[in-house]
Amino acid sequence: MGIGEGFDLIGDVHGCGDLLENLLEKMGYQRRDGVYAHDSRRAIFLGDLIDRGPHVQKALEVVRSMVEAGTALVVMGNHEAHALKECLGQGGRGFTMPRVGGRSERVMSETLRQFERAPGLWASYLEWFLEMPLCLEFEHFRVAHACWDETLLRPFLNDHPDGRIDRHFLAAASIQGSPEHRVLDRTTRGTQLRLPNGQVIRSMDGARRSVFRTHFWARSPQSYGDVVFQPDPLPPEFEDHPLRDDERRRLVHYGASQRPLFVGHYWCEGIPSLPTANIACLDYSAVRGGRLVAYRFDGESALDAGRFCWVSA
Ligand SMILES: [Mn+2]
Structure with missing residues (x-):
């Protein structure tokens, strides 16, 4: 990477379209012919553009127009994967809405309400979700919505060099425990x-x-408290609960010597900080009154908390 190849990685937008525009403008992106662009940088969205927030359609419009114009890249989040599983009909025979009254409908209620009168537009966004890669790998950094599990992603990337899935993969991923399910579930x-x-x-x-x-x-985690990563605290008696061997084997370890990795997903709170020198989580709960956070990356091998940029909800 050299001058003119900076990337601004942006955490979970979750329908906060107005906030997203504020963040892009704060970072010097300008709207030209309806598309946000920066003279010398590109944005990378970490997934979970949809659900929960008030401006899902605007968020999707901003990001898709940037991706199509080449001013941004995006990876799939678990909410896009969920929408695909729920709305893409069995065997790819067409688009359907999720069953009324179930958990899926609750998770997607804002998105579905906002697209109620635009089913064709929603269908076109579903097609676009299917084009989102599960992960991105560059010489100097990696990107995934929730986790980089090398043992699963290396074979996947060998078979899918662009990181993308298709309808067959999606159908196979709906079967719990299938190889496709493991890759999609672990990564998002x-x-x-x-x-x-x-x-x-x-x-x-x-x-x-x-x-x-x-x-x-x-x-070398020893207890639940060593690996928990979510805003909801564990019941106090489980902080020190020892990890069993089979639990430890199911965990993933991204080593300190690996290239920097950017993820979203985990509903962090407060002032953005780095868990390690090579991992940044950029989800700071924008849709729950937190911050929409970016990291302005210029190829450094040790990440720097001074490179976070955010707007508060
Ligand atoms: Mn997520």
Whole structure:
């Protein structure tokens, strides 16, 4: 990478279209012929453009127009993957809406409401979601929505050098435990562990969860507290709960000597910070009143917290 090849990595937008425009303008992007562009930089979106926020359509319009004009790249988030699974009919026979009343409808309710009168436009965005790569790999950095698991992604990238899936892959990925499911699920949702004895966590959004999200940068984790990575705290008695061997084997480790990796997904809070010198999470809960966060990358091998840029919701 040299001068003129800087990348601005942008975390989960979740329908905060107005906030996204503010962030792009703050970073010096200008709207030309309806498309945001920067003289010397490109944006990379980390996925989860849709659901929850008030301006899903605007967020999609801003990002798709940038990607089509070559001023931005994007990877698929678990919310785009979810929309594809729910709305792309069985065997690719057409687009359907999710079943009314289920969890999917709740997760997607804002998106579906905002596209209620534009089903054709929604269908065109679904086609576009299918074109999003699961990950991006450059000489100096990598990008994925939630996790880079080399043992799964290397064979996937050998078969799919552009990182993209298709309808057949998507259909196979709906089968729990299939190779396709493992790649899609691991890359867009990361790793999770189940609380013992049927315990549940009541999360901020009111849901009851029997699993917790775990990170992938602890070198030799000993306890649940060493790997938990989510805003909802573990019940205190589980902070020191020892990891079993089979749990430790299911975790992923992204080594400190690997090239920098950018992810979103984890609903971080507060002032952006770096968990390690080569991993940045850029999801700071914009849609929950937090921050929409970017990292302005210029090829450095050690990331620098001074390169975060954000707008507050
Ligand atoms: Mn996500």
